[in-house]
Amino acid sequence: xxxxxxxxxxxxxxxxxxxxxxxxxxxxxxxxxxxxxxxxxxxxxxxxxxxxxxxxxxxxxxxxxxxxxxxxxxxxxxxxxxxxxxxxxxxxxxxxxxxxxxxxxxxxxxxxxxxxxxxxxxxxxxxxxxxxxxxxxxxxxxxxxxxxxxxxxxxxx
Amino acid sequence: xxxxxxxxxxxxxxxxxxxxxxxxxxxxxxxxxxxxxxxxxxxxxxxxxxxxxxxxxxxxxxxxxxxxxxxxxxxxxxxxxxxxxxxxxxxxxxx
Numbered sequence: 001x002x003x004x005x006x007x008x009x010x011x012x013x014x015x016x017x018x019x020x021x022x023x024x025x026x027x028x029x030x031x032x033x034x035x036x037x038x039x040x041x042x043x044x045x046x047x048x049x050x051x052x053x054x055x056x057x058x059x060x061x062x063x064x065x066x067x068x069x070x071x072x073x074x075x076x077x078x079x080x081x082x083x084x085x086x087x088x089x090x091x092x093x094x095x096x097x098x099x100x101x102x103x104x105x106x107x108x109x110x111x112x113x114x115x116x117x118x119x120x121x122x123x124x125x126x127x128x129x130x131x132x133x134x135x136x137x138x139x140x141x142x143x144x145x146x147x148x149x150x151x152x153x154x155x156x157x
Numbered sequence: 158x159x160x161x162x163x164x165x166x167x168x169x170x171x172x173x174x175x176x177x178x179x180x181x182x183x184x185x186x187x188x189x190x191x192x193x194x195x196x197x198x199x200x201x202x203x204x205x206x207x208x209x210x211x212x213x214x215x216x217x218x219x220x221x222x223x224x225x226x227x228x229x230x231x232x233x234x235x236x237x238x239x240x241x242x243x244x245x246x247x248x249x250x251x252x
Contacts, residue, residue, distance in 0.1 A: 075195055102205055104215035105198045125198060 003032045008053040009094065011148050015064055020098040022061035026053055028090045035088060045086035050120045051077055054110035058096040058124050060149060062106050065098070067154045068137065072106065072126035080122035090114050104128055162238045168203040172196065182235035187228060210244040
């Protein structure tokens with residue numbers, strides 16, 4: 001996780017277009033200014049950032065399913081449950097699956113596990129729109145390369 | 158009115174917490190019932206699931222934005238219901 005850049009996914013570990021699922025790795029950094037305030041002497045990964053981590057995993061799944069023709073924008077979160085504290089240094093496994101692909105929107109179910117145990121989960125809604133600009137799309141492709149998004153898999157979906 | 162309307166009205170009532178009696182075939186989902194675009198996604202999801210269709214919201218929005226259609230054509234409930242019936246019929250028609 002690069003909290004300062006809001007990049008919360010480290011690596012796409014598995015993308016299954018046939019099953020419409022994704023799994024990604026994310027390690028909470030050992031240090032961050034965020035932990036200085038949240039909380040002093042008792043650092044905890046903020047729940048909103050865990051939800052955003054699930055958003056980003058879901059987003060990459062949706063980008064894959066639409067073959068980089070649509071950009072998902074977070075629109076709603078439901079049934080978010082923060083089940084355990086997440087602390088600096090923990091290695092997280094983030095997974096998401098498609099709940100519904102509508103016209104111009106999509107819904108996913110996502111969860112984060114640590115040591116096999118679910119630490120949080122949520123149902124997420126996204127508006128699916130065309131990329132606002134070629135530069136925007138190029139910036140997303142750059143991030144995709146950094147997190148080992150399997151671009152080659154899109155041709156076989 | 159058709160059972161399609163009843164299903165849609167019940168979905169709207171439950172999704173948006175609107176009294177069922179206030180929802181009529183003449184109601185405009187946006188102007189009369191005050192449903193915004195985000196709430197309408199939940200309604201669309203429930204309609205898609207209930208009828209096994211995919212409401213073409215992107216196309217409808219584009220048509221309205223381009224001035225090729227009015228919101229009344231898609232968001233007055235009797236018209237929305239008619240569109241849903243058309244989508245159901247198209248789904249069950251032989252290819």
